[in-house]
Amino acid sequence: MNAIEVRNLRRVFRATIGTIRRRTKEVIAVDDISFDIRDGELFGLLGPNGAGKTTTVKMLTTLLIPTHGTATILGHDVVHGASAIRPLIGFIFGGERGLYWRLSANDNLRYFADLYHVDPDVAKQRISELLELVGLAGREDEKVEGYSRGMRQRLHIARCLLHDPQVLFLDEPTMGLDPVGARQLRQVIRNLVAQEKTVLLTTHYMFEADALCERVAVINHGKIVALDTPEGLKRHAEDLHIVEVEVFGIGHETVDQLRQMPEVDTVSVENRDQKQALLIHSRIGSAIVPQIMQSLDGNGIRLGKVTVREPTLEDAYVRLVGGEA
Amino acid sequence: MKRFSNSVRIFFSGAVLSYKALFRWFRLEPYLATKVIAPLNQIMFFTLLGTFATGPDTASFYAIGNAIQLTAMSGIYGVTMSIGGERNEGTLIYLFGSPANRLLTFLGRSLVHILDGMLGVIMGLIWAGLLLGVDYSKADLPLLALTILITTVSTAGFGLLMGCLSLVTVNVMFINNTVYFLLLVFSGANVPLANFPVWVQRAAHLLPLTRGIQAARQVIAGASFVEVAPLLAGEILIGMCYVATGYLLFSWFEMLAKRRGTLEAF
């Protein structure tokens, strides 16, 4: 049984620019995507900023009407069956907004419990359990305006679980959490799936998608470029070996030079404190090292460590989205 | 010479920026709503209330009073906001840190609001003439214009002081609304000053607008320059006092903030 079915979903935004002479500009945020998510599956949506992840989730949570295509959640259409869907789903968009700052966490939760028609006695019980779960117990009577970002994120999580929804949409849920908190949340997500809830997770933390998701869809420029299990996706980069070279102060032209080399697939640059790491994806693996050394040496770049390693999900992702991440 | 040209520059750059800030959100409908319709509504409401109270032939009293009082829309909301708004934007500390002459900076900014204010009053007077039967045939129009100018400048001066006050007290919008309404009540726009207890009348004469409204009514009824000169002189004097007080207050705050290190409170 499919909890979520998406068929040829498309969303176009029209923006008007200018005050006197107004022009309309069309942006295709989601471009003809299709996928299914099974009951009880933990599905990941991975992609760079602006890829269309949030737009997709907003369409599935009945907040946006698609321009074309259809989607159903638990058999109900997102446009026409919105009122049937709403009690059954929970979602987080996270961040600073979406909560009442002038009110306490408790007030916020009670309000949302009421909005979701949760019985008051059940709500009371659940609120205290959830506060415990997300680590906010004891601070629930403070106003949200005094909360740190991480605390607000946790409150969001508690909020979306209040009505015990069947399907959950988590848009970058661990954003803003410290490592311990993030790990705890991941365990919570695993528990939810163990309770046979369906979860759609968007993230741009690769290891998180790798660790949690049964299947991952990689989305870029509004299109799904790959959909597979994390293992399956890694195979996209299987033929690639990653050469990682530490350098001190490399410029754009040198990186571009490297990109031009025939056996080089992609090159991405990571900043690590005082140095940078070049991640060179190449089909010929370690055999490319001499060429790279020559090129860098010729440009007078100082080198650090050089390692050759197996591809990770991140590497597959970089390849799929073309090194723009 | 350089100081002079600098000063002139500050004055006009403030004016131009203020103009841009005012019209950045320019869209026809809200502008019409706030500058043309809302003033008309105020005049209509109070004139009708007034004629209900004192008879249909007293319409002019209220219509003129409200039309002149409209200058407070720019003089208070505009000018007070130009200072108080700095605090909201967080740019006040940059102003404190600059060597620019404070007085000229703020006076420059007020220029736009003064022009805007005068336009508002003229609009109000036109409505009063068209719809409420105010008769301008006996009025010395240049004198009326002078009266409007003086009243607007004096109200703007008051606005400057209010702006400075809003820096250390509450929310500037609260000050805007309260001051605007206080002026409406106590300036003689709607309530003949004689109706108030004596001490209130004395206090009312410390406000801007009070003499200006009186003068305007007299001018429209046919008074000459000589007859209204004392009122106009009084209005100018009051205005200057407010500007001076506002300036002193602002300088004092600045010094206090720098000395105590409470700049961030601004």
Add this chain to the structure above:
Amino acid sequence: MIANLRVVRTAFVLDIKQQAVDLFMIFGVVIQPLLIATMAIYMLKGQDISRGIYVVVGSGMTGLWTSLLFRGTFGINAERFMGTLEGIVASPTSLGTVVIGKTLASVSVSLLSMLCSYAVAALVFRLPLTIAQPVPFFASLVITMLAFISFGLLISPLMAVNLSLTGWVNALEYPMYILGGFLFPILLLPGWTNPVSYLLAPYWAARALHLTSSGVATVPDVLLCWAMMLLLGGAYIAISYRLFTVVLRRARVDATLSLM
């Protein structure tokens, strides 16, 4: 149904909590009506002394309207800015139910303005303030609240359609004071505006309250006012129901539920 009532109650309580610290509302609900009352008292000086209660009721009505207008206009838009509008729309509860709660809060708090004017008129100006027909008066007050709530339900979605409409809010304050006959009878207005007044529930509210407080009300008079308030209120609710559906649909198509 019970669940929806619970939402109304919670929305009401939370809105009051948020209003209590909002200076802007304190001005609109307390200070402005007080100053209008003061002005009216002085302007009407030397007139029939029973004007006392007339001014209190009239200025109270202005407070009711100003509060309803501003909170209705900015209610949904404020939720949009806070990012909470999506949370409400995506919930099983309809936006209209939440707005009822918020409007109830507006109306309740602004009854305070009538109370303040009453206190000031009694203590500062020492005007006699007897309400001639108390039972019909308070009954009228209750129906007034209902009428205003339904009007607020109409304003909310209207102003949420397009952000630029909120610019009109300043131009709508006084016209209601005028057409509603809050502080002077609509006899003073040109005849062609009367039908407009008759379509406004606040007009009938002011009429009922003025009549019952000054003691000249007859039973048919008062019943007519109540009937009109209930009828118009029903009409406003029906229209607003349709409006909410349209506005929400529009927002989901145009992606204006949030600011991003």
